[in-house]
Amino acid sequence: MARIDLVDLAHSYGGNDAATESFALKPVTMTWRQGGAYALLGPSGCGKTTLLNLISGIVTPSRGQILFDGADITPLSTQKRNIAQVFQFPVIYDTMTVGQNLAFPLKNRGVPKAEIDARVKQIADLLDLTPHLDRKATRLTADAKQKISLGRGLVRSDVAAILFDEPLTVIDPELKWQLRSKLKALHRDLDLTMIYVTHDQTEALTFADTVVVMHDGRVVQSGTPAELFDKPAHTFVGYFIGSPGMNIVPAEVRGREARISGHPIALNRSYDTLPAGAKIEVGVRPEFVDVAAPAPGLLSANIERIDDLGRVRFARVRIGDAKFAARVPPGFSVSGETAGLVFNPTHVHVYADSRLVEGTA
Numbered sequence: 522m523a524r525i526d527l528v529d530l531a532h533s534y535g536g537n538d539a540a541t542e543s544f545a546l547k548p549v550t551m552t553w554r555q556g557g558a559y560a561l562l563g564p565s566g567c568g569k570t571t572l573l574n575l576i577s578g579i580v581t582p583s584r585g586q587i588l589f590d591g592a593d594i595t596p597l598s599t600q601k602r603n604i605a606q607v608f609q610f611p612v613i614y615d616t617m618t619v620g621q622n623l624a625f626p627l628k629n630r631g632v633p634k635a636e637i638d639a640r641v642k643q644i645a646d647l648l649d650l651t652p653h654l655d656r657k658a659t660r661l662t663a664d665a666k667q668k669i670s671l672g673r674g675l676v677r678s679d680v681a682a683i684l685f686d687e688p689l690t691v692i693d694p695e696l697k698w699q700l701r702s703k704l705k706a707l708h709r710d711l712d713l714t715m716i717y718v719t720h721d722q723t724e725a726l727t728f729a730d731t732v733v734v735m736h737d738g739r740v741v742q743s744g745t746p747a748e749l750f751d752k753p754a755h756t757f758v759g760y761f762i763g764s765p766g767m768n769i770v771p772a773e774v775r776g777r778e779a780r781i782s783g784h785p786i787a788l789n790r791s792y793d794t795l796p797a798g799a800k801i802e803v804g805v806r807p808e809f810v811d812v813a814a815p816a817p818g819l820l821s822a823n824i825e826r827i828d829d830l831g832r833v834r835f836a837r838v839r840i841g842d843a844k845f846a847a848r849v850p851p852g853f854s855v856s857g858e859t860a861g862l863v864f865n866p867t868h869v870h871v872y873a874d875s876r877l878v879e880g881t882a
C-alpha cells in the first residue's frame with residue numbers, strides 16, 4: 522500500500538498548449554493517504570476517469586507529477602506502478618474456473634502456491650464465491666462475474682492501490698447494496714488504499730471515509746461525508762450532495778447579516794472583507810430552515826408543494842423567483858399559500874463566486 526501524492530497534476534486531451542480552462546483535469550495538488558477508502562464523485566464528464574487513468578498510468582499527464590510513497594512514478598507504465606484495477610464491466614477469463622480467475626494475478630507474479638491458495642480462499646470467502654470456486658466462469662451471471670472481477674482486484678496484498686471505476690454499474694440494485702457494504706468491510710480487513718469512482722452520492726457516501734468531489738475538471742472539495750454535508754466548500758458540493766440539495770440564493774452580505782430579497786437573515790460569523798465584484802450567495806441546507814406560520818420578522822415564501830419523505834417533510838417554496846426547500850417541523854400543519862422561514866444561523870454559509878467564505882468569529 523502506498524501514499525499517493527498528486528503534485529500540480531493536470532491533463533488536456535488537446536495537448537499542453539490548450540488553455541487551462543479547457544483541461545479535462547485542471548491543476549490539482551493533493552494527497553491520498555495510505556490505507557484510505559476514497560470515493561471520487563462527480564457528474565458525467567467532470568474528469569473522474571481521467572484522474573483515475575492518470576493514477577494508473579493509462580493516460581500520461583500534460584503536467585505535474587504523481588508520487589507513490591514519495592517516489593516519482595509519472596514516467597512508469599501501468600504494469601510498473603503495481604496498481605490493481607476493477608472496471609465497469611467484468612474482466613475475467615471465461616474458460617477458467619472461478620478459483621483460477623482469482624489466482625491468476627498472483628500466479629502471474631510467481632507467488633508460491635500455498636500463499637495463492639490461502640489468499641484465494643480468503644477473498645472467495647469474503648465475496649461469497651467459495652461454493653463456485655471450481656465452476657467455469659462462463660456459466661455465471663453478470664453479477665457473479667463482476668464479483669470475480671472485484672476479487673481479482675483485491676487478491677494481491679502488495680499493490681500500491683486498488684482503483685475501482687464504477688464497478689457496480691452492471692450489478693442488480695439489491696446486490697449492489699450488499700457488495701458496497703462488503704467492499705467497506707474488505708477495506709477494513711485488508712488495509713488497502715482504495716479509490717472508487719462513482720457519480721452516485723449514496724455509493725460514495727456509504728463506501729468512503731473521504732469523498733473527493735469533482736466538478737468541471739476540478740477537485741472542488743475533499744472531506745468526510747459529514748464535512749461535505751455540514752460545510753460545502755463550493756456551491757456545487759452543496760447542490761450535488763444531499764437530497765434535496767443545498768439552497769443557494771443570491772444575497773447581500775454585510776458583517777453578521779445577509780439580505781435575501783431585501784429581508785435580513787442573521788449570520789453566525791462576520792463577513793467584512795468579501796472579494797470586490799464577486800457573485801455573493803447564501804447557502805443553507807433544507808434541514809436547517811424550518812417553515813412556520815407567516816409572521817413579521819420572518820422571510821416570507823410562497824408554498825408550491827410538500828414532499829413527504831416518511832421520516833421528514835420538505836416544503837418546496839419560492840422566494841421571489843428563487844426555488845427553495847425547507848423542513849416542515851414535526852406536528853406543523855401547513856395551511857395557506859405563504860409561510861415564514863426560520864433559519865438556523867450556524868448552518869447559513871456565505872459563498873463568493875461559488876467558493877465558501879470562512880468569515881470571522
Ligand code: ATP
Nearest residue numbers: 534535545563564565566567568569570571572720
Ligand atoms: P463519466 O462518468 O461519463 O465517465 P468522467 O467524470 O469520468 O465521466 P472523463 O471521462 O474523465 O469524465 O472526461 C472528462 C472530459 O474529458 C470530458 O469532457 C470528456 O469528453 C473528455 N475526454 C475523456 N476522454 C477523452 C479522450 N480520450 N479524448 C478526448 N477527450 C476526452
